[in-house]
Amino acid sequence: MSLVETWIAAFLTLCVFSFLYRDNPFYRFAEHLFVGAAAGYLLAVQYQNVILPNVWMPLTSGTRTPLSITLAVIPAILGLLMLARLWDRMAGPARWAIAFYVGVYSGIAVPGYLQAQIFAQLSDAVKPFEPGWGAINSALILLGLLTVLAYFFFSAPHRGVHGLGARVGIWFLMIAFGASFGYTVMARVSLLISRVQFLLRDWLHLIPTT
Amino acid sequence: MSVMSRILAIDRRMIFLFIGLGTAVPLLWPVNLPITVTPRVEAAYQTIEALPEGSTVLIAMDFEPDTMAELLPMSIAVLRHCFRKNLKVIAITLYPAGPGLVEPALRIAATAEHKERNKDYTFLGYKSGFQTVMIGFGESIRQQYPVDFYQTPLDSIPIMKGVDSYAHIDLVINLTASSAADYWIQFAASRFHKALILGTTAVMATDYYPYLSSRQVLGLVGGMKGAAEYEKRMDLFGDARRGMDAQSLVHVIIALLVVLGNAALFVTTRKAP
Numbered sequence: 424m425s426l427v428e429t430w431i432a433a434f435l436t437l438c439v440f441s442f443l444y445r446d447n448p449f450y451r452f453a454e455h456l457f458v459g460a461a462a463g464y465l466l467a468v469q470y471q472n473v474i475l476p477n478v479w480m481p482l483t484s485g486t487r488t489p490l491s492i493t494l495a496v497i498p499a500i501l502g503l504l505m506l507a508r509l510w511d512r513m514a515g516p517a518r519w520a521i522a523f524y525v526g527v528y529s530g531i532a533v534p535g536y537l538q539a540q541i542f543a544q545l546s547d548a549v550k551p552f553e554p555g556w557g558a559i560n561s562a563l564i565l566l567g568l569l570t571v572l573a574y575f576f577f578s579a580p581h582r583g584v585h586g587l588g589a590r591v592g593i594w595f596l597m598i599a600f601g602a603s604f605g606y607t608v609m610a611r612v613s614l615l616i617s618r619v620q621f622l623l624r625d626w627l628h629l630i631p632t633t
Numbered sequence: 634m635s636v637m638s639r640i641l642a643i644d645r646r647m648i649f650l651f652i653g654l655g656t657a658v659p660l661l662w663p664v665n666l667p668i669t670v671t672p673r674v675e676a677a678y679q680t681i682e683a684l685p686e687g688s689t690v691l692i693a694m695d696f697e698p699d700t701m702a703e704l705l706p707m708s709i710a711v712l713r714h715c716f717r718k719n720l721k722v723i724a725i726t727l728y729p730a731g732p733g734l735v736e737p738a739l740r741i742a743a744t745a746e747h748k749e750r751n752k753d754y755t756f757l758g759y760k761s762g763f764q765t766v767m768i769g770f771g772e773s774i775r776q777q778y779p780v781d782f783y784q785t786p787l788d789s790i791p792i793m794k795g796v797d798s799y800a801h802i803d804l805v806i807n808l809t810a811s812s813a814a815d816y817w818i819q820f821a822a823s824r825f826h827k828a829l830i831l832g833t834t835a836v837m838a839t840d841y842y843p844y845l846s847s848r849q850v851l852g853l854v855g856g857m858k859g860a861a862e863y864e865k866r867m868d869l870f871g872d873a874r875r876g877m878d879a880q881s882l883v884h885v886i887i888a889l890l891v892v893l894g895n896a897a898l899f900v901t902t903r904k905a906p
Contacts, residue, residue, distance in 0.1 A: 535823065539818050544847055602839050617701070
């Protein structure tokens with residue numbers, strides 16, 4: 424980063440951090456600047472990477488065949504139909520594009536999800552226990568699976584053996600939430616560390632460069 | 634007002650100040666606390682280590698500036714490992730703001746390991762649509778990316794010779810801050826049976842532990858801690874390792890404040906009736 428870029432980045436970082444004291448115009452300036460810049464950047468990138476190569480170029484340059492033109496025009500029309508929801512009279516045709524999208528997305532997602540997230544995980548859950556100490560891990564995974572499933576089975580009252588399993592399931596869930604929350608704290612602290620590293624190293628030159 | 638009541642009434646800005654100092658002081662005066670490499674990171678390291686020289690690795694760096702604190706040091710460490718092993722690296726990003734981070738990460742790692750663009754690595758750039766790109770890689774990489782990030786046709790890039798689908802890729806690495814990881818598992822690992830390593834933000838890491846057990850994911854590098862472990866395994870001292878002292882001190886401060894706050898609440902509510 425050049426000197427000017429570093430100073431701008433440092434100023435904006437401090438503007439955002441100033442919110443920790445209280446809401447103020449500097450924070451709001453940085454916030455609005457970020458929203459505007461991010462929206463503009465996203466629009467420009469999508470135009471360059473999606474509209475230009477997939478719609479504009481096939482229609483205006485290179486070898487144009489009826490097939491290549493059709494493959495550019497039909498998705499473009501479907502895309503425009505998505506925006507047609509803004510007009511009441513066009514709300515009906517707008518659903519065609521959404522229906523097409525939902526159909527294609529479901530076709531792609533459902534088999535992939537079943538294969539990777541359901542069947543592969545089920546197969547792992549019922550595999551034979553690992554030898555030695557690994558058996559304890561396998562037993563815990565199986566116990567966790569069965570008790571958490573028991574907790575989420577609401578078609579029968581949580582009483583007796585089912586109730587006991589559900590209560591153990593809650594413990595497994597709480598431990599999982601705790602681990603996840605610990606990781607979340609670590610992630611947020613990492614973001615702060617990175618910004619402080621930037622301020623102390625790149626801006627103030629108080630710590631050596633990597 | 635008792636001490637416990639004062640603790641409960643502490644101005645939140647004082648807590649921010651403690652956290653700020655807990656972050657800045659260890660960065661200014663590091664003590665380099667020991668870092669232990671966990672089996673998940675070791676598995677990721679060993680998976681790359683086991684690849685023969687000249688193997689092709691697809692690295693999808695699907696993150697943006699909001700998570701660069703965790704994923705940029707991780708990317709640099711993993712890229713340097715690939716370069717040290719003389720692997721051919723094909724880098725992509727499925728996030729619009731990704732190129733601005735991936736490009737410098739590649740440049741830093743390549744410069745450090747004396748590697749050249751197009752000869753040792755290539756950056757294909759950003760492409761919209763997670764699933765279409767991932768499935769498209771099963772058919773033809775050239776259909777998805779006719780040119781690379783620098784507008785060079787793929788056929789003119791030496792390391793892309795003979796590489797056009799998952800069939801020619803030996804390992805997929807996804808460094809991500811989003812559900813892109815789920816799709817890489819669904820398509821690259823499950824449908825096309827490619828070996829897959831994940832690098833995620835700490836928030837996401839626990840979600841992907843089950844995939845390690847089922848061997849759908851061969852290694853998992855989670856958050857800044859994971860990146861620091863990888864740096865240690867690589868004998869590097871990057872931003873992640875540099876930040877771990879601050880990470881540890883802030884965690885101690887947070888734990889102390891949680892214990893103190895709960896103790897104060899417990900004592901004051903018992904006295905109240």
